[in-house]
Amino acid sequence: xxxxxxxxxxxxxxxxxxxKNDMTHPNVDTIYMQVKKILPDISLGTxxxxxxxxxxxxxxxxxxxxxxxxxxxxxxxxxxxxICDDCGCIKDLILDESHLAFLIEQVQKECDDQIxxxxxxxxxxxxNCLKKKS
Amino acid sequence: xxxxxxxxxxxxxxxxxxxKNDMTHPNVDTIYMQVKKILPDISLGTxxxxxxxxxxxxxxxxxxxxxxxxxxxxxxxxxxxxICDDCGCIKDLILDESHLAFLIEQVQKECDDQIxxxxxxxxxxxxNCLKKKS
DNA sequence: TTCCATGCAAAGCGTTTGCACACAC
DNA sequence: GTGTGTGCAAACGCTTTGCATGGAA
Numbered sequence: 001x002x003x004x005x006x007x008x009x010x011x012x013x014x015x016x017x018x019x020k021n022d023m024t025h026p027n028v029d030t031i032y033m034q035v036k037k038i039l040p041d042i043s044l045g046t047x048x049x050x051x052x053x054x055x056x057x058x059x060x061x062x063x064x065x066x067x068x069x070x071x072x073x074x075x076x077x078x079x080x081x082x083i084c085d086d087c088g089c090i091k092d093l094i095l096d097e098s099h100l101a102f103l104i105e106q107v108q109k110e111c112d113d114q115i116x117x118x119x120x121x122x123x124x125x126x127x128n129c130l131k132k133k134s
Numbered sequence: 135x136x137x138x139x140x141x142x143x144x145x146x147x148x149x150x151x152x153x154k155n156d157m158t159h160p161n162v163d164t165i166y167m168q169v170k171k172i173l174p175d176i177s178l179g180t181x182x183x184x185x186x187x188x189x190x191x192x193x194x195x196x197x198x199x200x201x202x203x204x205x206x207x208x209x210x211x212x213x214x215x216x217i218c219d220d221c222g223c224i225k226d227l228i229l230d231e232s233h234l235a236f237l238i239e240q241v242q243k244e245c246d247d248q249i250x251x252x253x254x255x256x257x258x259x260x261x262n263c264l265k266k267k268s
Numbered sequence: 269t270t271c272c273a274t275g276c277a278a279a280g281c282g283t284t285t286g287c288a289c290a291c292a293c
Numbered sequence: 294g295t296g297t298g299t300g301c302a303a304a305c306g307c308t309t310t311g312c313a314t315g316g317a318a
Binding site: 269270271272273274275276277278279280281282283284285286287288289290291292293 | 294295296297298299300301302303304305306307308309310311312313314315316317318
């Protein structure tokens with residue numbers, strides 16, 4: 001709950017630090033393994049609990065890309081993602097403001113200006129995989 | 135596999151019919167319960183198997199809206215979805231072509247024209263829930 | 269001392285799968 | 294008859310949770 005006092009925890013701090021330094025939009029298991037290098041005794045449950053807690057406080061973002069596992073992102077500013085259909089990597093995608101405004105406007109016609117936000121996921125081939133193919 | 139002969143099955147036919155007549159983007163359990171009214175002995179595994187099979191053949195669409203369960207849609211033409219944050223319903227969203235072209239163009243700058251498609255999910259309050267609130 | 273956070277393990281839950289039988293062809 | 298599809302139940306993988314202990318305030 002948000003009205004409960006939250007105490008400091010070394011585990012939560014490290015989890016947050018690890019995620020902030022990881023630009024790959026890692027899933028929970030990847031985060032768990034990275035944190036374990038620093039805190040070998042941490043448990044998977046603690047990682048889940050803290051990631052969900054940080055996400056509920058909007059300090060990090062939950063990412064659902066449709067691969068069956070949850071990913072997390074320390075970058076909370078609105079932005080979009082490109083999923084590589086070859087290697088499965090997730091890359092940030094910046095859409096310019098004027099375009100986004102138009103997009104939102106379109107959507108608002110449908111739902112009385114109550115739009116909260118949009119999750120946009122694009123599928124394609126990332127530059128890395130393209131390079132390997134040629 | 136696509137080179138394996140597929141035989142007719144009553145179950146598959148009914149599953150597809152049920153989905154085509156359901157505009158709510160149902161999850162597997164909902165489809166299962168509807169099909170069970172027509173074929174009381176059908177098993178959940180069969181529903182999963184056939185939905186995945188139909189989706190792999192692009193006869194239906196898999197939908198991942200981030201609620202932890204898979205939804206399906208018999209409407210395969212490209213379109214987008216609005217998720218109601220109040221009731222969780224999923225509504226179709228039509229974006230006009232010129233806008234979409236611009237969107238795709240933006241994305242292609244990032245990934246060498248290899249864009250395959252986009253899944254776009256918007257969050258908001260659906261007209262029904264809005265009405266109830268006022 | 270109070271009570272939130274943790275580690276551990278078990279449970280939960282949606283989905284997949286192995287197997288024997290049924291059925292399309 | 295051959296081989297795909299089914300029903301059933303067990304297995305699977307990710308995530309959550311209950312509980313006793315640890316640690317922040």
